[in-house]
Amino acid sequence: MRIVIAGGHGRIALRLERLLARRGDAVVGLVRRAEHAEDLRAAGAEPVVCDLEAAGVEEVARHLSGADAVVFAAGAGPGSGAARKDTVDRAAAVLLADAAERAGVRRFVVVSAMRADPEHPGDEVFDAYLRAKGAADADVLARAGLDATVLRPGLLTDDAGTGLVRLEASTGRGPVPRDDVAAVLVELLDTPATAGLTLELISGRVPVSVAVKGVAGN
Template sequence: MTVLVIGANGRIGRQVCALAAEAGIPVRAMVRHRAEEPLFEEQGIETVQGDLEGDFHEALAGCDQVLFAAGSGPHTSADRTLLVDLHGAVRAIQFAEEAGVSRFIMLSALRAADPLVGPENLRPYLAAKYAADLILQRSALPHVILRPGKFTDDEPTGLVTTDTDQSPGVDISRGNVALALFTALRNPDITDREIPLVDGDRSVDDVIR
């Protein structure tokens, strides 16, 4: 079982790769530049070059799962958000279908289901995530869509909740998001689920599994 991690050099992607490598799960980190490779190779993680704004279908060769953890964020122009978060994600889904992967795990966003309620500077990003999620849901791929709240750099607690209406806030540490993605990744029986997630009081394992 080899997992292609798209967005591996992001702050969440790096953590997921490290957790997988420590657990002995083969992962392949997709990076844009050769200068990013040593970070992963030092951990025994395979790397492959690929660019969401270019052709990256060969990166999926031999992989049976794809984790899409790429994200342009609120400070990227709307046109690049379309290319990365929408077009890049849609092509990753198409390439995964063509490659016959067993599951596609998507890192989305809590407000993606209703982009217009999000902050104005995030709406293009949320709209792109919404469209990519919809295409994944309508594809033939078994999938998991994780919809975390607002990222923080707090230390991971391993405690989260899906009850976002009752939660006092919508924050979640990047470390907890990485733990949730890793938990989904190592449990192949979890399929066709959309999971909202913020920091809470239940263990990641309980919530994801």
């Protein structure tokens, strides 16, 4: 498969790129900064500089041309204010979805956040983040032109992955290694029957492939 990952220099994205490249997929990572290109190449991905806060839909669609799937793994990151939570975590996801539809790429996977909700109350930056993520999720899932899956991991850690997870519509809070998030994303990309689902992910006792097959069969 040819897979394009927005936010290609993120800690989950780099892990995902390594997994996909290792099995022979063609992986493209969209990054804001040219200096991140070597890290993507080391992970086995082709870097493409594309700032989703500044690009238009036609430009992004060109980068998605010929892809089999798109992953939105971008985020404004810690230290950013409420305005960038909207321009990156919401608007960039919507732009990527617009571009995917324009390019004819149906499979679309979003890395979201637990408790994301467009109506989430509160005035703190993290509240704005959850509203932005929730609004993006709702937008993407509502599109008839996309086969979209939303993944909402729990507390992300850099612990070594175990390959054992809990993946359900609602899991409750808990930690999950980024390694395991990347492994679940690979399985989701291979499982179009998960389209339309919003799934929460934490560490658990079920092997990743079994967990994904389980939700796909519901």
